[in-house]
Amino acid sequence: MGEPVITSGTSGFVAKRLRQLIVAVAVFALIALVPRLTANVYLLNVLILTLLFAALSQSWNILGGYCGQVSLGNALYFGIGAYATSILYVKFGVLPWGGMLAGGIIASLLALALGYPCFRLKGHYFSIATIVIAEIGLQLVHNWEYAGAAQGIQWPISKDSWWTLQFARDKAPYFYVALGMFAITWLVTFFIVESRWGYWWRAVKDHPEAAESLGVTVFTSKMGATAISAFFAAVGGGFYAAFLSYIDPESVMQFQFSLLMALPAVLGGVGSLWGPAVGALILIPLAELTRSYLGGSGSGLDLMIYGALVMVVALTQPEGIVGIFRRRIVRNVAS
Amino acid sequence: MTGMTAQGVVQILASGLLMGLLYGLIAVGLSLIFGLMDVVNFAHGEMLMLAMYATFGLVFFTGLDPIILAPLVVAIMFALGVSVYAGVIRYALRAKANPGMVQVFATFGLALLIQGLAQYFFTPDFRTISNTWLGGKTLNLGGIFLPWPQIYGAAISLLTFGGLYLLITKTDFGKALEATREDQGAVALVGIDRNRVFALGWGLGAALVGLAGTVLAIFYYIHPQVGATFALIAYVTVALGGFGSIFGALVAGIIVGLAEALTTMILPPSLKSVGVYSLYLVVLFIRPSGLFGRL
Numbered sequence: 001m002g003e004p005v006i007t008s009g010t011s012g013f014v015a016k017r018l019r020q021l022i023v024a025v026a027v028f029a030l031i032a033l034v035p036r037l038t039a040n041v042y043l044l045n046v047l048i049l050t051l052l053f054a055a056l057s058q059s060w061n062i063l064g065g066y067c068g069q070v071s072l073g074n075a076l077y078f079g080i081g082a083y084a085t086s087i088l089y090v091k092f093g094v095l096p097w098g099g100m101l102a103g104g105i106i107a108s109l110l111a112l113a114l115g116y117p118c119f120r121l122k123g124h125y126f127s128i129a130t131i132v133i134a135e136i137g138l139q140l141v142h143n144w145e146y147a148g149a150a151q152g153i154q155w156p157i158s159k160d161s162w163w164t165l166q167f168a169r170d171k172a173p174y175f176y177v178a179l180g181m182f183a184i185t186w187l188v189t190f191f192i193v194e195s196r197w198g199y200w201w202r203a204v205k206d207h208p209e210a211a212e213s214l215g216v217t218v219f220t221s222k223m224g225a226t227a228i229s230a231f232f233a234a235v236g237g238g239f240y241a242a243f244l245s246y247i248d249p250e251s252v253m254q255f256q257f258s259l260l261m262a263l264p265a266v267l268g269g270v271g272s273l274w275g276p277a278v279g280a281l282i283l284i285p286l287a288e289l290t291r292s293y294l295g296g297s298g299s300g301l302d303l304m305i306y307g308a309l310v311m312v313v314a315l316t317q318p319e320g321i322v323g324i325f326r327r328r329i330v331r332n333v334a335s
Numbered sequence: 336m337t338g339m340t341a342q343g344v345v346q347i348l349a350s351g352l353l354m355g356l357l358y359g360l361i362a363v364g365l366s367l368i369f370g371l372m373d374v375v376n377f378a379h380g381e382m383l384m385l386a387m388y389a390t391f392g393l394v395f396f397t398g399l400d401p402i403i404l405a406p407l408v409v410a411i412m413f414a415l416g417v418s419v420y421a422g423v424i425r426y427a428l429r430a431k432a433n434p435g436m437v438q439v440f441a442t443f444g445l446a447l448l449i450q451g452l453a454q455y456f457f458t459p460d461f462r463t464i465s466n467t468w469l470g471g472k473t474l475n476l477g478g479i480f481l482p483w484p485q486i487y488g489a490a491i492s493l494l495t496f497g498g499l500y501l502l503i504t505k506t507d508f509g510k511a512l513e514a515t516r517e518d519q520g521a522v523a524l525v526g527i528d529r530n531r532v533f534a535l536g537w538g539l540g541a542a543l544v545g546l547a548g549t550v551l552a553i554f555y556y557i558h559p560q561v562g563a564t565f566a567l568i569a570y571v572t573v574a575l576g577g578f579g580s581i582f583g584a585l586v587a588g589i590i591v592g593l594a595e596a597l598t599t600m601i602l603p604p605s606l607k608s609v610g611v612y613s614l615y616l617v618v619l620f621i622r623p624s625g626l627f628g629r630l
Contacts, residue, residue, distance in 0.1 A: 070435065070436060070439060072439075117616075117620040120623050121619060121623050122623070122624075123435060124369070124375045124435075124574075124578065125574055125578070125619065125623060125625075127375075128375075128570045128571070128574050129616065129619060131567065131570070132567070132570075132612045132615060132616065133616070135567060135608070135612060136609055139605070139606055139608060139609050140606075140609065142605060143603065143605055143606055255563075262440075263440070266436060266440050270433060270436060299454065299455055300451040300452065300454025300455035301451065301455060302451070303447050303448070303451030303454060304447075304451030304452060304455065306447055307443075307444045307445065307446065307447025307448030307449070307450070307451055308448050309444070310440055310443060310447065311423065311440075311441050311443075311444025311445050311448060312444070314427070314436075314437050314440040314441040314444060315426045315427055315430070315437065315441050318430040318432040318433050318434075318436075318437045319432045319433065
């Protein structure tokens with residue numbers, strides 16, 4: 001699993017890792033040039049969401065892709081981040097940066113508390129439990145008067161500032177923050193998947209019984225993956241709240257978000273470094289374009305295209321889109 | 336809650352029981368398919384939705400009552416189930432990489448596709464079937480009022496579970512079904528076509544949820560997202576009863592119906608499902624494979 005490792009000893013491995021890292025930094029640098037090329041608000045908004053979901057899906061990928069625990073409830077952590085950031089800012093004046101961090105920590109702790117009973121569940125039992133827990137969270141927030149219940153929380157209008165992460169017209173700052181989040185989640189994944197944890201996760205995913213017998217602590221591995229995964233999902237949620245300046249239960253916690261965090265990774269390639277980004281780059285612009293050009297009247301065309309795409313890719317490319325490239329590379333090397 | 340009379344409690348429990356029997360019927364197809372081939376159909380709610388629209392459409396064009404039209408809807412849904420197997424699931428089962436994830440997202444994609452189609456052809460409007468034999472009528476049992484559509488649904492559910500029991504224990508098809516779920520490899524040796532059994536299993540699963548759809552269409556709003564409302568209840572019911580257990584689906588359905596009814600006595604209506612979901616989690620944490628699950 002992971003990257004096809006074609007190496008001659010340790011030096012080849014280190015060289016390959018270094019090459020991957022240089023390519024990644026170059027890609028991040030190239031993406032950073034985009035706001036200099038366009039100031040189109042619509043385009044930047046789509047790209048900001050693309051980067052955000054690339055980051056979110058990368059965080060899902062840690063638990064779902066590398067560790068093999070298919071969570072369909074990460075909207076809970078996304079929502080916790082959005083609510084923590086909004087409440088801390090609007091009611092206590094804590095800057096969104098602090099709120100995102102606090103949200104991330106709260107989400108991590110909750111993920112650990114929930115992981116304790118949930119990781120006893122296997123396969124579909126686990127996935128369905130995550131859906132149900134997120135749904136409980138949504139309903140509770142719906143009835144939480146302090147957090148505005150169904151009305152949600154409106155951020156006060158303030159002048160443009162990096163401190164409060166509020167920018168009325170210029171979208172470029174959000175773009176850089178989203179890019180930063182994507183780069184950080186990518187780098188964290190990059191470093192951790194080749195660490196001891198990464199090996200544990202893949203062992204847990206592929207052969208849990210064998211992993212256990214070889215001394216891999218399956219439970220601890222899953223707990224580590226879920227804590228990291230939840231942390232970044234919540235940070236993303238906090239950013240999303242600042243970006244929209246308004247949240248309500250549905251707009252940050254509905255099931256749709258859980259799906260949107262998993263789908264890019266599935267589409268691009270689960271358990272791969274670039275899969276979530278590739279998937280997000282296809283899925284998010286497609287979703288936004290079909291929504292704005294076809295779905296305005298609720299015609300359902302957007303859902304049809306989206307659903308058909310997900311189904312066809314799942315059926316024809318079970319390894320995701322990066323799987324196509326990977327096979328080609330392996331073939332080239334073999335010939 | 337204050338002012339709750341004994342009669343009021345009986346009323347709530349009776350309503351919960353009736354609804355629970357219907358939940359069992361909604362969920363049993365999902366459980367059956369899972370038991371047969373370890374696939375969770377995440378488009379199960381959309382199948383329910385399609386059955387409700389099929390009922391609505393047939394009533395609209397023929398002017399007959401949903402009860403008369405139920406067999407026709409069930410037949411249509413059977414054909415749909417077989418087609419979904421032949422067109423989607425067969426290919427999902429062949430996946431060499433990430434098989435579990437392929438099944439989840441292939442059926443999720445199918446669910447979105449069906450929702451989109453429903454929105455496109457039927458519009459997002461809410462629809463109801465009016466002037467049916469049972470719609471809006473209630474039975475007064477010594478001060479306990481029970482709606483006739485729900486009584487009909489409960490009766491259909493019990494009859495169906497009885498029929499399913501006979502089908503599985505007494506017929507050749509049932510034996511093939513049981514044998515296939517026990518050992519997929521060995522059945523080929525005794526001349527059972529695995530693909531055919533799977534296709535019929537999907538037909539049966541869709542027909543069962545279709546039957547539930549013909550009942551729901553009498554008293555519930557019909558709209559493209561209606562499936563999602565019941566799908567989560569169906570997953571909870573199946574997980575609670577134990578994936579693959581048909582008897583478990585019936586018992587869990589009743590538990591879910593009663594728990595939902597009891598929650599309304601304690602919590603505000605907007606938290607109606609929280610009670611059910613919490614109960615499900617508690618049971619699952621004690622018995623990770625459900626009440627009657629084999630894992």
